[in-house]
Amino acid sequence: MRERRFEPWFALFVGVLKPPITHWFNWRFEGEERVPPSGPLLVAANHISYLDPLAHGLFLWRRGRRPRYLAKQELFEVVGLRRVLRGMGQIPVRRGTGDQRPLERAEEALQGGEAIVVYPEATVTRNADWTPGEGKTGLVRLSLATDVPVTPIAVWGAHHVWQKTGKGSLAFGRPIWLKAGPAIDLRNYSERVDDVDALREATEVVMGELRGLVLDLRKRYPERWAR
Numbered sequence: 001m002r003e004r005r006f007e008p009w010f011a012l013f014v015g016v017l018k019p020p021i022t023h024w025f026n027w028r029f030e031g032e033e034r035v036p037p038s039g040p041l042l043v044a045a046n047h048i049s050y051l052d053p054l055a056h057g058l059f060l061w062r063r064g065r066r067p068r069y070l071a072k073q074e075l076f077e078v079v080g081l082r083r084v085l086r087g088m089g090q091i092p093v094r095r096g097t098g099d100q101r102p103l104e105r106a107e108e109a110l111q112g113g114e115a116i117v118v119y120p121e122a123t124v125t126r127n128a129d130w131t132p133g134e135g136k137t138g139l140v141r142l143s144l145a146t147d148v149p150v151t152p153i154a155v156w157g158a159h160h161v162w163q164k165t166g167k168g169s170l171a172f173g174r175p176i177w178l179k180a181g182p183a184i185d186l187r188n189y190s191e192r193v194d195d196v197d198a199l200r201e202a203t204e205v206v207m208g209e210l211r212g213l214v215l216d217l218r219k220r221y222p223e224r225w226a227r
Contacts, residue, residue: 014061017054018058018061021054021058022058024170024172024173025157025161025173025174025175025176026173026174026175026176027058027175027176027177027178028175028176028177028178029059029062029178029179030177030178030179030180031153031179031180031181032059032062032063032180034151034180034181034182034183035059035060035063035065035151035153035180036063037063037064037065038064038113039113040110040111040112040113040114040115040146040148041060041065041110041114041115041116041148041151042110042116042118042139042142042143042146042148042149042150042151043056043060043067043115043116043117043118043150043151043152043153044118044120044135044139044150044151044152044153044184044206044207044210045117045118045119045152045153045154045155045210046119046121046125046132046154046155046210046213046214047119047121047123047124047125047132048124048125048130048155048156048158048159049124049158049159049160049161049162049163050124050162050163050164051158051161051162051176052119052155052158053069053071053117055155055158055176055178056117056153056155056178057117059153059178059180060115060117065115066114066115067115067116067117068089068090068091068106068109068114068115068116068117069090069091069116069117069118069119070091070093070102070106070116070117070118070119070138071090071091071092071093072092072093072122073092073093073094089109091105091106091109093122102138103138103141103142103145106118106142107142107145107146110142110146110148111146116142118138118139118142120132120135120136120138120139120203120206120207120210121133121134121135121136122136124163124164130156130159130214130218131211131214131215131218132207132210132211132214133207134204134207135203135204135206135207136203137196137199137200137202137203139203139206140186140189140199140202140203140206141193141199143186144186144187144189144190144193144202145193147187147190149183149184149185149186150183150184150186150206151180151181151182151183151184152180152181152184152206152209152210152213153178153179153180153181153213154178154179154181154210154213154214154216154217155176155177155178155217156176156177156178156214156217156218156221157174157175157176157177157217157221157225158176160174160225160227161174161176174225175221175222175225177217177220177221178217179213179216179217180213181209181210181212181213184205184206184209186202186205186206189201189202
């Protein structure tokens with residue numbers, strides 16, 4: 001399986017970051033059984049902070065998966081980080097260019113039985129209440145091209161920790177909750193892959209499921225930590 005190609009880099013990354021992250025925050029993982037331990041996996045994730053890739057990565061790692069992300073090209077231009085990202089097989093995306101190569105690489109990875117994580121909004125959400133906004137259609141096109149259903153995984157609590165601007169909080173024991181929903185089968189749209197309206201409709205189906213998971217986590221999140 002292709003995942004083995006990146007195993008040394010993943011092992012190094014997990015060995016360095018997993019212990020402090022695991023013990024500093026109060027993690028809660030729901031719906032782990034919905035993530036298969038092997039085979040192609042396409043994840044749609046909400047994006048509320050820079051901590052999200054680590055949070056979603058930890059969720060998948062607990063299921064024995066090595067996640068590969070579609071990540072913005074700017075991250076690959078950071079000295080030092082570039083080598084780590086490439087070593088772990090992460091996929092650079094030049095946003096706003098229409099470049100199809102990231103989707104092609106992701107498609108190849110899924111066909112090889114790997115786990116691909118996509119943030120459909122393509123950036124940290126701009127919604128004031130941190131619920132998922134409008135998603136891009138690339139995720140749906142990738143699902144239809146590979147016949148792999150979309151598994152939504154939501155995170156909540158991370159937005160208090162690490163943002164581009166504003167005050168973050170590294171308070172010890174802060175709850176970080178994640179929840180996976182049932183896989184979303186989009187095969188009803190397989191005959192309409194060239195229909196832009198259909199792709200947007202399917203994307204909203206995914207975003208709606210992801211939004212529901214986020215709202216559920218937010219409703220149950222401890223009030224004293226909700227700030």
